[in-house]
Amino acid sequence: FHSVIVGADGSLFGFGKNDFGQVGRAEPRLPHKLPTAVTLTVAGAPVRAASVACGYFHTVVLTSEGDVLTCGRNDYGQCGLGHTLQKVYSPQLVMALRGRGVTLVAAGCYHTLCAAAGGEIYVFGRNNHGQLGTGDTRSHSAPTAVRAFAGQHIRAIAAGYYHTLVLA
Template identity: 45%
Template structure:
């Protein structure tokens, strides 16, 4: 039975209730996670994670995919030309960089931390830990996870990635956003096209409103508000 679906530009990923990951679509950049880079598929085929690992979440970027295991380990495969897989390894990446099979993300910042939520944008990724810490990587800025310092004193419970922006929801129901967006996705008014640091959307701070969930699309962002 299907538990979750993640879509990329030219590939699709499915997670079953048994923790099995399946992909279909274009094979270039290794985005199918099966070792192929030239043979596209029309049918879903299983992706081999490490034996004994159970995947609980998936997230799809433009040409890459992230998967989170029950143990809180992130795996990634596909294109890595902007560091979107977060594998780092102290190396630079170029237009040909890719991982053809699932590769664990083992950056220093995630050591001794358990990831509970993952998200993927066009060429970047993000995750939340069990302690409410928020990390981001990719977009040619960071090759491995780096903590978002603007929310150090706030416990984050959810994260979503859009085209070139990121949204994060705090335990106190505050919504933070940063990145680039010409269509108003940053929620800061028509004159704000770019935010280099996480910033709260203050227009949503009404005493009778409680933000309970959010969603980030390519050029459209939304949130669900509980009126009390």
């Protein structure tokens, strides 16, 4: 229901449904019919996007500095902010991933995964079918490490409605 694109210069644009702030703009309930610029900041300084992933109603942005920002629906903790407040209207820094060397991001329906340079996979969000790979079915509102791939080179990650894929 929404799309977010990264420009060649690292700028970010969102459009589509925005019920939960998933477009990255603070105008809730207003659909954006044309790509609209999204402001990205970390500690008050502007940053550039390197890649983006969209879930059902949430968005995950990887910055060129390796930081992760999220916005949108968060009732299962899929924004990774350590809480389950339902709506996150503008991109927020996932502090728990700061300095972790994140290189890849992916978003499923209600879950998120991030891969770091050392082979670490961090997951958060809904886990009702075990899609986080944590060995249980509890949802996680903060990034949780899945160390099955530690030390391996992660080539790609992907997520679907209720599944997660890692290519090492």
